[in-house]
Structure formats: C-alpha cells, structure tokens
Amino acid sequence: MTTAVLPAEYTVRPPVPADSGAIFALVSAYNTAVIGTADCTLADITNGIIDPGFESRTDGWLVLDRDDVPVGYGTACGKGNREVAEIEVLSQDAMVAGWLFDRSLRRAAEMGREAGHADVTVDSYVYGADTSLRALLSEHEFSTGTTFNRMRIDHTEPVATPDVPAGYVVHRGADDDRTRRIAHDVIIECFSGQFGFVARPHEEWLEARAAYANFSWSQFTLLELDGKAVAFRDCSDRDVEIENCGHIDGLGVIESARGRGLATYLLRDAFALDAAAGRAGTILHVDTNNPTPALHLYLSVGMRPTLVIEGWRRTMPATR
Known part of the structure; x- marks a missing residue:
C-alpha cells in the first residue's frame, strides 16, 4: 500500500480552541451526510481539543483549503501508558482522509515507541453506515472488535x-x-x-x-x-x-x-x-x-x- 499524499492545494496545522466552530461545521456536515444528523455539539469539539490527555501540537491535524476552510480533521489520542491509542479521521475528500489516516497511524506508533512499547493497539470508532471510513479501516488492516448500539x-x-x-x-x-x-x-x-x-x-x-x-x-x-x-x-x-x-x-x-x-x-x-x-x-x-x-x-x-x-x-x- 502506498502512502497517501496530501493534495498540493491544501495546508495542515494543529487545531486550537479557536478552530472549534469551523471544525464543528465540518463534523456536522460529515455526520449529516452519513447518518442524517450532526450528532455532535460545539462543546464536544472544544472538549476534545482542550482535553488534558490530548497534545494538539503533535496529535491533531486540521487540513485547510486555499480559503482556510477545514476539509479534514484527524486526531491520535494516547491512552494509559500509550499502549493504546485512539484515532479519529474525518473528511469527505478521499485523498485527505487517506493522508490523515496515515498520519494518525504514524503518530500512534510514535506514542507507543516513545513509551517503550514494542507494539501499540490502535482503536477507531465509526458509524455502521459510514461505508467509506469502514473501507479505509479495512484497507489499513483493522478489524471489527465490537459493536455499540445507541x-x-x-x-x-x-x-x-x-x-x-x-x-x-x-x-x-x-x-x-x-x-x-x-x-x-x-x-x-x-x-x-x-x-x-x-x-x-x-x-x-x-x-x-x-x-x-x-x-x-x-x-x-x-x-x-x-x-x-x-x-x-x-x-x-x-x-x-x-x-x-x-x-x-x-x-x-x-x-x-x-x-x-x-x-x-x-x-x-x-x-x-x-x-x-x-x-x-x-x-x-x-x-x-x-x-x-x-x-x-x-x-x-x-x-x-x-x-x-x-x-x-x-x-x-x-x-x-
């Protein structure tokens, strides 16, 4: 599998709390396209960025188009002694989603290595109706571990x-x-x-x-x-x-x-x-x-x- 490349017209930087509104709009649009509802709040987005276990400088990526409008968002959050990492990738652009997935996986591996682990377990959560993200997970050798019902x-x-x-x-x-x-x-x-x-x-x-x-x-x-x-x-x-x-x-x-x-x-x-x-x-x-x-x-x-x-x-x- 080749490593995804971020399209040249896009830039990427770490998220900051001031980005919460723009990220909320991105997430809401994505979720609405998949399940018909935003299924998140502005507070959810802000909480994720300011969570004490999340270091946005190294563990988050906000992809912007030429007009500085977010087109993708990804995170890698270490858990415990970094033997487990949870990644989240969101973009309606397949190339951006692929790049974010590769970047979040690399960061998850870095977390495990920095903590002295030979292996790291990576978890990700996806709507059952999100066929594109489920396919991306499968392509990256993930398998379903469990199912949650709301x-x-x-x-x-x-x-x-x-x-x-x-x-x-x-x-x-x-x-x-x-x-x-x-x-x-x-x-x-x-x-x-x-x-x-x-x-x-x-x-x-x-x-x-x-x-x-x-x-x-x-x-x-x-x-x-x-x-x-x-x-x-x-x-x-x-x-x-x-x-x-x-x-x-x-x-x-x-x-x-x-x-x-x-x-x-x-x-x-x-x-x-x-x-x-x-x-x-x-x-x-x-x-x-x-x-x-x-x-x-x-x-x-x-x-x-x-x-x-x-x-x-x-x-x-x-x-x-």
Whole structure:
C-alpha cells in the first residue's frame, strides 16, 4: 500500500480552541451526510481539543483549503501508558482522509515507541453506515472488535421514581475529593477489560471532567451497601442541546453485586429524573459484547436501538 499524499492545494496545522466552530461545521456536515444528523455539539469539539490527555501540537491535524476552510480533521489520542491509542479521521475528500489516516497511524506508533512499547493497539470508532471510513479501516488492516448500539427511551408522560433497593443507600453528587476518588475507583473496577477502556490517572481524569462543559458532579450517583460503593451512574447534558434528552455516560455494577437489580434501579431512576426535568428521553451507548447482559437489560426497561457504531482495532509494531 502506498502512502497517501496530501493534495498540493491544501495546508495542515494543529487545531486550537479557536478552530472549534469551523471544525464543528465540518463534523456536522460529515455526520449529516452519513447518518442524517450532526450528532455532535460545539462543546464536544472544544472538549476534545482542550482535553488534558490530548497534545494538539503533535496529535491533531486540521487540513485547510486555499480559503482556510477545514476539509479534514484527524486526531491520535494516547491512552494509559500509550499502549493504546485512539484515532479519529474525518473528511469527505478521499485523498485527505487517506493522508490523515496515515498520519494518525504514524503518530500512534510514535506514542507507543516513545513509551517503550514494542507494539501499540490502535482503536477507531465509526458509524455502521459510514461505508467509506469502514473501507479505509479495512484497507489499513483493522478489524471489527465490537459493536455499540445507541439506545433511547422516550418520556411522553411522567415516570414514577423507583424504590431504592432494600439495604442500599443512594449517594447523589460527588462534591469532595474522597467521593471523587471512590467514584473513579468504581468506574475502573466496573469497566476494566471492556473494549476501548483504559484507566486514566486520577488527576488527569479530574481535569478532563472539569473541562467538559456538559458535565456536572451533581449528576454523578453512587449506590452504597454497608458503606461501600458497589454501583455508579454517570450522567451529563451532552444530548440536551441536540435532542432535549438526558445522557447516561456510564453505568456499572461491581461484579460481586451484580444480579440484584441495581442497574435496573439506576436506569429507572435516571428516567424519572429526566422526565421530571422535561427531557424528551434518555440516551446511552451499550457495547453489545459487554461481559454483562447489558443490551438485554436496556431492552427490558423499554429502551430501543437507534444507531450502530462499530469499534475497530489493530495491533501493530511501534516501529512504523
């Protein structure tokens, strides 16, 4: 396979926060062409650029035409100790997309090499309907690792607040350092081993949340048993602007507490809160290969799949 070449009429530079509006327009147009909706907000774009784990100078590429209008955008984001990198490539110009893909892969390999790894695992997420990007991934020796369904439930009338499971205590909000440490530990325990999850250092995790415009600690919920946190729900306003819906960013139960209806309670509690706030519905994403029967759970409480997103993966030498 030959290395892609950027057309001569285009220039490339790192993204900066001031580019957020122009990148948002590019992403919105691309997504609308693929799935019929923008599926992003200006805050999403800004958050990606200012995320503490992202170094835009080396890890992002904004391709501009002669009029300085963005025609392509790509990123490579290292995770953990850079043993994993997540790349994103977006352009309706096939040559630009190919160049961004090659550049992001090279940067992913550099990250792994700089961290002393012989290999690096590279992940990328793509809409199931995006045939051109799926083809590009396949050409670069990626294969599908899992499939995510976007799930939604509509709230057309008030939703009853569920009873708290007997013996458990609901802790709403995470306003102090101790609770935030517990929250982070529970997330890691629940999600370790799942596709794409790599635990962030605690301080970086806190900094990323502080920078996320649609997040509030007041929307974080823990379930405790005998003083120990055993389940969590992490919500944000990410979908309020687009669809007037609440969004569940994460929900999990530690292994020893599964099978007791805790996830069902947390879901129904979120539905009641969203309905009371006047939200049209509640949205979340589920890995269909989740080791727990999560998809069955969401279907059982009335949620329905509305969109397919695939997780693609390749492990390659860090010497690329």
